[in-house]
């Protein structure tokens with residue numbers, strides 16, 4: 001489904017990604033962990049088609065975004081969406097929640113997600129269904145982002161992320177800005193949505209326990225190199241790369 005092959009990326013003389021390769025299958029969740037500055041967000045940017053790699057290939061369902069331009073690129077991009085750490089990054093503070101949630105659908109009028117097919121012409125109904133999918137009451141439709149709690153804002157951002165029924169959802173630290181008590185709820189929501197829509201996730205996080213909980217496999221980036229890739233259940237195995245073991249030890253100390 002997603003194939004990343006020998007990807008390299010430098011910013012001036014700073015080699016940020018060095019020959020990175022991995023795959024994510026349909027419906028699979030791959031966790032991406034690594035220290036600060038290891039290149040995780042850069043990789044996400046390349047997969048989203050927001051920047052170009054210097055070398056290598058990134059294909060989603062066999063399509064290489066880097067070979068596309070204009071309308072074709074726009075069309076392909078709908079299949080990969082993102083949920084950021086800070087939900088205010090994807091919710092316009094001047095719009096009521098319902099408008100933010102359906103903004104992507106308005107940008108892609110030809111796209112008819114299966115769960116919205118009966119209401120595709122009714123904007124409010126679409127927003128209502130999307131809110132329901134993420135466990136938000138329709139009484140929140142008219143609220144503005146600042147009138148929601150952090151957890152509700154992240155749910156709204158997730159509703160927006162799934163609105164086009166993407167094949168791949170990139171979750172970039174989706175729980176880091178939330179209270180610990182809310183983090184588990186958001187993780188469970190992401191888990192349920194993945195099952196319902198058979199989406200794939202690239203789940204970027206510093207939170208080892210969260211990654212282990214939600215992902216079947218984990219990939220470890222160290223200074224732009226993919227040094228380890230394994231089943232989550234093998235996180236504590238002796239076969240782990242020394243750097244992975246250091247991350248595990250650091251997480252245990254926190």
Ligand SMILES: Nc1ncnc2c1ncn2[C@@H]1O[C@H](COP(=O)(O)OP(=O)(O)OP(=O)(O)O)[C@@H](O)[C@H]1O
Nearest residue numbers: 011012014016034035036037038039040041042043
């Ligand atoms: N647009 C850019 N121009 C120049 N350098 C950049 C750019 N984007 C990222 N970098 C550099 O690339 C390196 C990797 O950054 P990146 O944000 O991908 O790391 P990260 O693993 O996501 O870090 P964090 O966990 O702190 O978010 C850093 O040294 C960063 O300064």
